[in-house]
Amino acid sequence: MLDDFFTRAIVAGVGLAVVAGPLGCFVVWRRMAYFGDTMAHSALLGVALGFLFEINLTVGVFIVAAAASIVLLMLQRRDGLSTDALLGILSHSTLALGLVMVAFMSWIRIDLMSFLFGDILAVSKLDIAIIYAGGALVLALLVYLWRPLLAATVNVDIAEAEGLKPERARFVFMLLMAAVIAIAMKVVGILLITSLLIIPAATARRFSATPEAMAVFASLAGMLAVVGGLSTSLRFDTPSGPSIVVAAFILFLLSLTRLPVRRPPGMETRR
């Protein structure tokens, strides 16, 4: 069944969407969109270093993205530049550094476009295995850390005071982000990874009454975007990664349209 390239693409994309949904919810809730973008941009540096030291590219991207997030957290702790400026500096510096390094390594031929915008139609069975194994691990850890992460997102002092160790949860969350960026690179590419985190989560908001429901709906919205985007891509010969993002965006726009508004019970009693 996995011999067909299109089936492999669907399976890989759906696997990624399932993981990206809940993780993306936290990115949206914690207003970390730019943070995620910065980590993703650093992935190209990971690719370059992966080629340089001849290690698996997914592993290289994971290490560099995780390192970038740790550097960011450390710089944030110091007074000085605002987080916003820090993110802007790191985001583009790491991307540029990656591009320059790749250009220097004249002995290897790299299809830069496939890293920047993804090459989901070329995923191998090994890629699928990595996506599903990595994805399962990420999901398991996310479920395990759900309560402290959610509490810390609502209020970090409450979480700390009530004994949930939010610092640790946040650190692991960064590693999970790095892992998802590493496995998502092949699907939508470095430049579009954060969209797969944020757009389905934003789409899900409208239909969710609890954080948990939003996580599930985000996964579903992501899966729908992958299937829709890839089908369009196959039919009209459009680039697959961007097609997925466009499909996700269309779903988001649809979620904004006025449906019969379902007010949560209890809201009627309020003025």
Add this chain to the structure above:
Amino acid sequence: MLQQTENPAEVLVEMHNAGIHRARRWLVRGVDLTVRRGEIVTLIGPNGSGKSTTAKTAIGVLKPDEGTVKRSRGLKVGYIPQKMSLDWTMPLTVDRLMRLTGPLPRARIDAALEAAGVAHLKNAEVQALSGGEFQRTLLARALAREPDLLVLDEPVQGVDFPGEVALYRLIREIRDRTKCGILLISHDLHVVMKETDTVICLNGHVCCRGTPENVAQSAEYQTLFGARGSDTLAIYRHHHDHTHLSDGRIRHADGTVGDACDGQHDHGNHHSEKATPDA
């Protein structure tokens, strides 16, 4: 009802000469503070005097840079922060907020929401609550979790005056019901003082401490807040011993519910009552 006034009650948290140093200056220094079970300790002081810092140090959110902080083993802390900004994108109902840091029995959630007068908001989105409703919800959360030590950082901020009185009543009720110790941060001395056992007046260090009356009359306090603070001290002498429920019935301070407010019945458990000066 409260034996702890007679017997020395269990010490929940004890700070000794604690200080927090940040960005090359001491935010607060030399704080000695003890909260016992059933006791209400109020921190007062001007803005930037280190009240929040002291409270966060007491519960372990901040680690002291000098001095010691000892908490009793297995201390269960309830914390109500000064501000909470919740992103609109998080779908969070009052009911879910109650269970934020740990599971709670359904009946206990309902009872706590009822006691705090926000039972009708159970399924409302947290972001849609008014300031007073939000504070009541957080107090309901504290009530349901039954902490050993409840820390409230300016709980009446953004709440109108009747709401303020009601919130302080609720805080006292929580203390009476759960027998917890309470560390309260306040910028306005006069309303809260009545229920407080010990007032600690901060201004980067401990200016003065004692019973509300002693503090209000102390020279240090009057320098810090002006004489007006002590004038207004006894205005709210708690004739409000009942709550008007949404269905028109009356809930009295002792928890009974009736059809009329039969005036002032004795709370019977306020150690500070006898010492309250008349206005």
